[in-house]
Every structure is written in C-alpha cells, then in structure tokens.
Amino acid sequence: MRDFTANHSALALNTATLGHNLDGHGAGWPIERVLDACAERGIPGIVFWRREIGDRAVEIGERVRAAGLSVVGLCxxxxxxxxxxxxxxxxxxxxxxxxxxxxxxxxxxxxxxxxxxxxxxxxxxxxxxxxxxxxxxxxxxxxxxxxxxxxxxxxxxxxxxxxxxxxxxxxxxxxxxxxxxxxx
The missing domain is CATH 3.20.20.150 (Divalent-metal-dependent TIM barrel enzymes)
Known part of the structure; x- marks a missing residue:
C-alpha cells in the first residue's frame, strides 16, 4: 500500500468532505480558502460539486491553476x-x-x-x-x-x-x- 504521509502528489480533495461549503455544514469555507488549504498541504487536485461553482466556472478554474493546483473532476x-x-x-x-x-x-x-x-x-x-x-x-x-x-x-x-x-x-x-x- 502506498504511504501518502510525506508525498501528497497523487491526492485530490473532494469538496464534499468539507460539507459542500454550506453555511452551518462542514468547514463553511469559501472556495479561495479551500484552494489555499490544499496548496499549503501539498494536495494538488480538487473535485468540486456543481452547487459550489454557480456561474463562476471559468473564474474558479483560473484561480485553481493560479494556485498551482488542478481541477480533476466535477460532481x-x-x-x-x-x-x-x-x-x-x-x-x-x-x-x-x-x-x-x-x-x-x-x-x-x-x-x-x-x-x-x-x-x-x-x-x-x-x-x-x-x-x-x-x-x-x-x-x-x-x-x-x-x-x-x-x-x-x-x-x-x-x-x-x-x-x-x-x-x-x-x-x-x-x-x-x-x-x-x-x-x-
């Protein structure tokens, strides 16, 4: 089994694990904070849920790439x-x-x-x-x-x-x- 303790390069965060960022559920973080947290922890990929994106898909995709991350999927x-x-x-x-x-x-x-x-x-x-x-x-x-x-x-x-x-x-x-x- 792979050990991801020191190397997070193959990991991606599915934002559902944060409670979909809805007020009162999960972390409740805005997308920008989620991106910063992933970058700080060396988690290079992110999977969003549609309800988090709204009409900001292009903008959010650009922010992800500017943070050195990649969007690996959409749910x-x-x-x-x-x-x-x-x-x-x-x-x-x-x-x-x-x-x-x-x-x-x-x-x-x-x-x-x-x-x-x-x-x-x-x-x-x-x-x-x-x-x-x-x-x-x-x-x-x-x-x-x-x-x-x-x-x-x-x-x-x-x-x-x-x-x-x-x-x-x-x-x-x-x-x-x-x-x-x-x-x-």
Whole structure:
C-alpha cells in the first residue's frame, strides 16, 4: 500500500468532505480558502460539486491553476432517471449539457454521473438503465467536443430506489460497452 504521509502528489480533495461549503455544514469555507488549504498541504487536485461553482466556472478554474493546483473532476451530472430528478427529458438533458459546460469551464477532465433512481412507473432497474444509456450516449458527443469525459458512478444498492439505478460495477461496464463512446 502506498504511504501518502510525506508525498501528497497523487491526492485530490473532494469538496464534499468539507460539507459542500454550506453555511452551518462542514468547514463553511469559501472556495479561495479551500484552494489555499490544499496548496499549503501539498494536495494538488480538487473535485468540486456543481452547487459550489454557480456561474463562476471559468473564474474558479483560473484561480485553481493560479494556485498551482488542478481541477480533476466535477460532481455531478443531474439525475438522469428516477423520482428525484428534474421533470421531463428536455429539462434533464438541458441540465446535463449545463453540467458538461461547467466542467469544461473549470477545466475539469471528468464529470461524474450519479444516474438517478428507478424511473417512476417502471419495474426494476432494467428500463431505467436503458434510459441512462440513451441519455449518456446522447450527451457523449457534446461532452467530447468540450474535452470532458463522463464517469458513471455506481452507488451502493441501498440507494437504488431514488438515487442510483446503477448499483454494480458489472452494470457500469455493460453501460459503457453499450454506449460505446471513447469518453465514457
């Protein structure tokens, strides 16, 4: 096992570990303080969550690079299926493209996709996974044109009902093969 005690060069901070910087949760630090803390500790990479970025993606990406750090990812695309997602396919795909644009503005090479739960009115995860495959395939070319890779993140099955119909690595690999895009 690697020892990161003295060498942090392979580490990245996911800002979720700070409580998403919401008042009253986690560190509550502004992005600039997070960047300073990472630089001071030799943590070269950072993964942001969309709600922290707002309309400042380009500015924040520039600040990250000026601090000698790199944005290694953005969490997350909108739920593509399920009861917690946006109403309607058009709204989902518009928000998906907005997430891709935000990743590109930050200079993040990867956008994480937490798929969303089982689509209402369906039984089991099969139909929902087909919807995920269709929507990711549709967005893949848009993302590729902006140099953004799309990373499917399976979640523990306990989240299968509402947050992720993708709950196994096998299903994630199968989706990647079905989508057949080099950036997924």
């Amino acid at each position: 997350r695309a909108p739920y593509l299926t399920g009861p917690m997602g946006l109403p309607g396919r058009a709204a989902i795909m518009d928000d998906f493209r907005a997430a891709i644009d935000m990743a590109a503005g930050l200079g993040a090479p990867v956008l994480t996709i937490v798929c969303g739960g089982v689509e209402p009115g369906t039984k089991g995860i099969g139909e929902s996974l087909k919807l995920v495959a269709d929507r990711v395939a549709e967005a893949a070319a848009y993302a590729a044109a902006r140099s953004v890779r799309l990373a499917l993140e399976p979640l523990h099955p306990v989240y299968g009902g509402d947050r992720s119909c993708l709950v196994t690595m096998r299903d994630a690999v199968d989706l990647c093969l079905a989508i057949d895009a080099s950036n997924v």
